Amino acid sequence: METLARLADILARHTPGDGAFDTPLAGVSLLRTSSPTMPMPVVYEPTLCLVAQGRKQAVLGTETYVYDAANYLVASVDLPVMGSVIEASEDKPYLCLRLNLDMTALSDLALRHPSDEKLPEDSPGLSLNRTTPELLDAALRLAALLDTPSDIDALAPLVTREILYRLLTGPGNGVVRQMARANSRLNAIARAIVWLRAHYAQECRIDDMADVAGMSRSTFHAHFKAVTSMSPLEFRTQLRMQEARRLMVAEGLDAASAGYRVGYESPSQFSRDYARLFGAPPARDANRLRSEAPAAAH
Template identity: 50%
Template sequence: MKNLPNLTELKHLIARHARGDGIHGTAVPALSLIRSSAISDPIHTLYEPSVCLVAAGRKRARIGSREVVYETGGCLVVGIDLPIIGAVIEASPDEPYLCLKIDLDRGMLADLLLGAPGSHIAPPAPDRIEAAAVHAATPELVDASARLLRLLDAPQDIAVLAPLIVREIHYRLMTGPQGAILRQIASGESRLAQVGRAVAYLCENYAEPFRIEDLARIAGMSPSSFHEHFRTATAMSPLQFRTRLRMHEARRLMVAEGLTAAEAGFRVGYDSPSQFSRDHARIYDRPPRRDLSRMQSGQAY
């Protein structure tokens, strides 16, 4: 994986345009650059559909009960909104972790799936369901990614050329080893797309109570089938998924808006402060007050 053509150039481009640690937006709307000069504690993040291609270093991601590792020359593809716990596990000041992230456009994927006669994009397998996976990047994907980053040095070309290269990257993903997930989210009738509809509802209504029957109806499945496919796709039950969403938002409220743990818990749907504290400690390994002090000290995001 590490001998891919253009990978060294990709590493240097990311290092030059992301000089400090953190996540850096760019002049290309769909593109972000990530840098870390040290290994990190686990960071809880809500990932939207995207691909993360690693140019240097290694990272571990925990998705529900599943754990994956992606490293130099590999990429993580996420097909639906997912709460993920990520930690950089290989990085140093001299050899930082460097990664590019490209947001996925479902409309573009659907257009490629339906409107590319003669291409070798296979139709989606309706019963295969996988919300996130790690694969080796292909030479074609790395080459297109390097060309996209070169545009950061030619901003006058971005408006015309970036959309073309982003579309090519979507095509390369759909025709590469990551293609199964992309074809799933491009097809509105796939199992992953059905689960994705329920996930979208939970993301919008995490503070409200729900019944499995209602989520199953949104997904277009029977309750038993929905529960099975949801857990297969996300490695979580719907209730565990909602709890992760609630905790992610509660943390944001405590840091960004200065809410107390009780106030944040109430805002995200908890009636009992003690239940909120128990769930928080179970997920983050520390009670809300200690977790907040740690975040405010800059030890975690």
């Protein structure tokens, strides 16, 4: 059985149904979906998404990223995206291995294995790259440890490190090397994003975010948009809308209360922004989601 088919077989056996499943492997989760899904908002944290079967689409601002078995996706910073599975069926479900990226291990590997290539000034927060045979083989060996759990403690850290090495040395490695550099512009923007995620319900002046990133206001705005495909205020709006949607669907809040919780003083402005992003007024959208309850995992 070829490598990709073997990986798909393992992921299928260790996902008992549709959804996202944690595993005994540190930082590894598995995702399965048996049919195409509607676009759903989700925050992508720094991860590798390696697809064994099916196809997924992530929309970040005005940019669309489609990843499948031939192309893996790396999220280098925390990003609010609209994600949807676009190719999946009962016979051939969407199957994905997701690995959280360990920044300490990445930095250590980057120091031990430097590159002479000039790194890009600005790297987008999401990037697609070709899945190499070497990366796929390492992913298969990592997933195969689920069948021999007694080997996980001894071997999983080694295979995970190999995967990070493949990302650092494979095609399009610039964004991963940017992640590994503590003083890179990407990491400066990442610090600002972490701050913004903690303060999005407040006023969040751009000058405050720029100070966190250690940049001037104009420089920060330009680099933030290069990484996220959004302005800082558009990014904040995405975070607010995602949380408001969760509050209405999961906690049963009404639209006015949800809007107030995420920082809106005007219910009408909240409704306008919400409908612009999700295509329907808050209450109608929340009612639909409660009835459908689709999976939002990436």
